Amino acid sequence: MEGLLMPLNSFASFRDAVSGFGCAAVLAAMMGACATAQQVQDGPSPSKIVPASDVDWGPLNPARGDASPRAGTLWGDRAAAGASGFLVQFKQGFSSPPHIHNVTYRGVVIEGRIHNDDPAAANMWLPAGSFWTQPAGEAHITSAEGEFNMAYIEIDEGPYLVQPTENAFDNGERPVNLDRSNLVWLDASDIAWIERDGGAEVAFLWGGEADTGARGTLVKLPAGQSVRLSGDRADLKIVSISGEPEVQLGGANAKHVLMPGSFVASAPNAADVFVCNVKTDCLLYVRSEGHFEITSTRN
Known part of the structure; x- marks a missing residue:
């Protein structure tokens, strides 16, 4: 999946209800900081909720402008060290250029259909409820099909970055593409x-x-x-x-x-x-x- 050219933590409104960004892309790219989504806490319970409607969205890759997927943090900070989890939205027909990531990530499809594989591989569309992994250093593309596409992405160690395929390396892991039917x-x-x-x-x-x-x-x-x-x-x-x-x-x-x-x-x-x-x-x-x-x- 196409990631960041630099650490980033900016977001915009949920889905397509609001088109503007919550923080200016330039400021976010420089400072890697925006307000986190509102959290709901009931009475004495220490548990917390981040409703989907309260997630702040911003470009996953500001360098690509309107062509970039949108991302919204649920927990942690993908621009910093440590684990984190965030949502990513893709426009219909989205397809990323070939690229690699510096860290391994996992993904669960929430809406739409998503393809993530070697640039030369035939499309293998994963529907909602499917799971995939992308090893660090492996060249791949990510594509989306459907009017609205969204996935949950998780990493064990940040920051989450994108790098050119010229920097590809083999970290010993192999990708997983698991359709929900399997x-x-x-x-x-x-x-x-x-x-x-x-x-x-x-x-x-x-x-x-x-x-x-x-x-x-x-x-x-x-x-x-x-x-x-x-x-x-x-x-x-x-x-x-x-x-x-x-x-x-x-x-x-x-x-x-x-x-x-x-x-x-x-x-x-x-x-x-x-x-x-x-x-x-x-x-x-x-x-x-x-x-x-x-x-x-x-x-």
Whole structure:
């Protein structure tokens, strides 16, 4: 995916509701700083929400002007050292020039269809709910198809930069392109930390079930079901992928609809409640430190 020519942290309004930028591109490119998205916090709960409607958007690559995808931070700072997660929007028909990145990134398609592969590869369109990885140093292009295209991008170490293909290198990793139809779903009959009454299923994307470090998992909630998600080591970083679930933070009464692209930083042991009220399954991406638990709200 086409990234930054220099560290950047500027954004504009959500989707295409507002066309202006939240910070001037030149200032953002020089200073790498803009206001972060508004966070919602209910009462005493330490968990926080960044609604998709409150994400500030700006150009991912200011050097390309209007041809650049747009990006909006959910957590961390992609222009600085450390891990971060952000949304990227692509216009219909977008296709980047061949390029490389200085760091490996992971992506989950939220809306539309996205292709990410070697410049000479045939298009392999990944629909919403699909997952891909792009190793550092490998030449590739990113394309988008559909009226509106959006993905969640995550890195383990910043800053996130773009470099020419002349600087390509092999870091030993290989890319992954995993269509949603090829995901392997596991439930309470397979995993001890999922309660059967909740009806939830999980698909491991990276890190592995036995890994005690950071890992990424998709959680699927059936229509009409509600569960508590809880981790004890660090915040669960949760991104709404599809289905518009509701979240109830800790013991608060307020419920918040999580439009696709919304983010929840679920504090350790908060046991925030997620409800799938729509007629289709709800899909969440969860980044955790080691294991987390999925328990039923019926208990």
